[in-house]
Amino acid sequence: MPRPETPTVTSAIKQLILDRHLRPGDPMPTENELVDLLGVSRSSVREAVRTLVALDILEVRHGHGTFVGGVSLRPLVEALVFRGVMSPGDDYRTVREVVEMRTSLDLAMAETVVERLAGRDAPELRELTRTMVAAAARGESFAEADCAFHVGLAALQDNQLFGQMVGALWEIHSTITPKLGLPTTRDIEDTAKAHVTLLERAVAGDLDGYRAAVVGHYAPLMRVLDKANPAVPAEEAIA
Amino acid sequence: MPRPETPTVTSAIKQLILDRHLRPGDPMPTENELVDLLGVSRSSVREAVRTLVALDILEVRHGHGTFVGGVSLRPLVEALVFRGVMSPGDDYRTVREVVEMRTSLDLAMAETVVERLAGRDAPELRELTRTMVAAAARGESFAEADCAFHVGLAALQDNQLFGQMVGALWEIHSTITPKLGLPTTRDIEDTAKAHVTLLERAVAGDLDGYRAAVVGHYAPLMRVLDKANPAVPAEEAIA
Missing domain, CATH: 1.10.10.10 (Winged helix-like DNA-binding domain superfamily/Winged helix DNA-binding domain)
Structure with a gap:
């Protein structure tokens, strides 16, 4: 050894x-x-x-x-994914923890995101929301566009650490969630629309609306988690 | 190979x-x-x-x-610490990025911290602030007590990820800051007192005061950064 x-x-x-x-x-x-x-x-x-x-x-x-090497966050992702897989009963807990952390970072970035996007066209982000809505209409998920959208928002910060952390958390998230059971068509469609709303509120320069959209954007996922593991009270995930 | x-x-x-x-x-x-x-x-x-x-x-x-093994965030810390020290010209930037991320997490945890500590005695946290104040009075730094204090606050969350992230960021922070030059006695004393204020506001159940104390708590460090690298405008660190 x-x-x-x-x-x-x-x-x-x-x-x-x-x-x-x-x-x-x-x-x-x-x-x-x-x-x-x-x-x-x-x-x-x-x-x-x-x-x-x-x-x-x-x-x-x-x-x-x-x-x-790239000195990236890949080791973090590998270790956390393994931790999630290692204790299957704790998947819900790990996903909830990741969603809480993602929400915290999204809210921390809200002011800069709205400031930078207010009155702008944001064609790349808009194209990603179109991809998500189109996939949802076909009943398909859209992990790649979803990840690119969130990393794109994080890139508006003058802080590489946010982008790396958001990317890493997204990867953990998308690795664990498929094991929680299939989302319904409604969950998929709501998630796609939630990204449209996020971008709309940012472009409108509406900070409070954007913050509400950040929290609302995780609601379909929370529904899936609650269905998968009804024993855990929903409040715990928002606390 | x-x-x-x-x-x-x-x-x-x-x-x-x-x-x-x-x-x-x-x-x-x-x-x-x-x-x-x-x-x-x-x-x-x-x-x-x-x-x-x-x-x-x-x-x-x-x-x-x-x-x-513990399947912890240690690999992340190692990779990030190394990235931080790898580009010496970027030390200031790395510290600023870490401080921004720490501030975001501290603010995200504020509500739970105040909720859990309001009206409580919190003897361990109080003892850590005493250790910091005593060290500062001797002109000594107090990295260990400082780290324990922040990890203690993070432990109040029902989310291990916050504690791991706070510990990891603290470790990066304390690895890089010594290379930025010595803090003055005033910086050390202000930092120690800032922790007393943090605990006071939380125990008083004063959420707004606690949030202000979180931001104020990084002010002495920002002074050190601004002195060390005056070319970077102070606003960038707060943006």
């Missing part, structure tokens, strides 16, 4: 990235070079690289070598 | 955890048993275990064996 000295090697590799001012996508030294540079065994280097790949700090492109 | 077949082995180990209904802290099969069970090489098992340790899905206790 992994040896205790490995954390030092991962730290040394991270420090090397910092010292050389490497950026995501930059090539790393070869395995041989790392062995020489760090003065550790080949197997220690391999273990450390494996750890850093798991954290998206390094990326191995087979046949091309090792590169600095 | 890590071999392409490893993802399958990590998936197989995750599936084994699910099939056996293992929970965080439960012992895993030994390395030999995993080699037999999964029909793969010892080195593949080792690489997969290393990956899953990095994701906090497994935990190696040296001398005791391998256990199911």
Whole structure:
């Protein structure tokens, strides 16, 4: 099993990235070079690289070598999805927690979103709402357009952390919800329309209306959760 | 460098955890048993275990064996901390982004915090504010008590995700801020007092006062940031 000295090697590799001012996508030294540079065994280097790949700090492109990774939130998503899957009885709880966090972030971003979209045309966001409404009319879900819409709203912030967090939470959300049972046609249609309302209120410069639309936008999902697990009082999800 | 077949082995180990209904802290099969069970090489098992340790899905206790891990947000913290320190020129930006996110979460939790603390004694939180004030009077910082205070407030939510996120953001925050230069005695004292005010307003059941105290609590830090990097307009941090 992994040896205790490995954390030092991962730290040394991270420090090397910092010292050389490497950026995501930059090539790393070869395995041989790392062995020489760090003065550790080949197997220690391999273990450390494996750890850093798991954290998206390094990326191995087979046949091309090792590169600095995207340093994304992918590890968070993987761990949370696994946590959700690990305790199936807790799926509802995990989804409720994620929905609460998404609501909090959506509300925190509301002022900037309305400020930036008021009186604008927002053609990309509008096109995404059209895609959602059209899919709903065919009784189909529209995860991709939904995610793109929310990431698009987060991109209006001068804060990359919001976009990354919204994207990560959305991914967790969309991975777990299919296991909760099929939404009804009404749920799908209501969710599509809720996105139209969100955009309308933002473009109208109506901050209170936008905030209400944020909360309302999760109502169809809460209905699905309540049906799936009626024992949990609905208030808990809104508290 | 890590071999392409490893993802399958990590998936197989995750599936084994699910099939056996293992929970965080439960012992895993030994390395030999995993080699037999999964029909793969010892080195593949080792690489997969290393990956899953990095994701906090497994935990190696040296001398005791391998256990199911806490499946926490630790991988996120590691990746974000590293991203934060990776681009030294962006430290100010990263701290501002983290402070904005912390403010958003603090405000999202405000209603529950005030509801739960109104009229209560909250001896643990009060003790932490005493520790902070005493340290500040000696001109010392108080990262540990500060972190415990915020995680304590987050623990009042019926949502583990908030606590994990607050802890993660706090850790990033406290990793990066020392590189921004030393805070003045006044900044340290103001920060300590700001925590006393936060608790006072919550115990008084004063939601508006508590919200104002949340925003005010970051003011000394914003002063440090503005001094360290005066080129960035202060409004950007509040936007």
